[in-house]
Amino acid sequence: MSTNEASKGEILGRCLCGEVTFTGKGQVADMHICHCRVCARWGGGPAFGLSFTEGIDFKGPIRWYNSSEWAERGFCTNCGSCIFYRLKDNSVFSVSAGALDDQSLVPPISSHIYVDCKPAYYEFADSAPRLTEEEFLASIANNKDGTGTS
Numbered sequence: 377m378s379t380n381e382a383s384k385g386e387i388l389g390r391c392l393c394g395e396v397t398f399t400g401k402g403q404v405a406d407m408h409i410c411h412c413r414v415c416a417r418w419g420g421g422p423a424f425g426l427s428f429t430e431g432i433d434f435k436g437p438i439r440w441y442n443s444s445e446w447a448e449r450g451f452c453t454n455c456g457s458c459i460f461y462r463l464k465d466n467s468v469f470s471v472s473a474g475a476l477d478d479q480s481l482v483p484p485i486s487s488h489i490y491v492d493c494k495p496a497y498y499e500f501a502d503s504a505p506r507l508t509e510e511e512f513l514a515s516i517a518n519n520k521d522g523t524g525t526s
């Protein structure tokens with residue numbers, strides 16, 4: 377697998393086994409950490425959701441799991457890597473930051489969401505804004521560009 381060489385304007389990544397590959401298009405738009413219970417059960421801890429200004433192209437054996445009325449999550453059917461999150465209306469499509477080949481391209485955290493659901497056994501040291509579930513839902517009601525969760 378040689379997925380390390382990005383052509384200009386492309387940010388590449390893959391699942392653990394390499395059968396699923398993706399390209400983030402445009403620029404990195406947002407990097408948020410979700411502390412909700414759905415993300416914790418899905419990936420074993422908080423979700424590192426990275427989105428791109430022009431969306432994400434992907435190839436390979438992805439299966440979509442219907443995680444809520446409004447969202448679904450994509451994982452590799454071969455190795456089980458939890459990679460994609462998207463709203464069913466396609467207004468949000470994010471990828472797990474750890475799946476990017478070049479980790480130096482992941483920007484600083486822009487926000488934490490669902491912090492009232494965070495368990496006590498971990499803390500992040502950054503100073504990005506922290507939103508509770510209620511604050512987060514209010515922010516996306518006011519701003520259609522918001523990122524979704526669950």
Ligand SMILES: [Zn+2]
Nearest residue numbers: 391393452455
């Ligand atoms: Zn895989």
Ligand SMILES: [Zn+2]
Nearest residue numbers: 410412415525
């Ligand atoms: Zn979540």
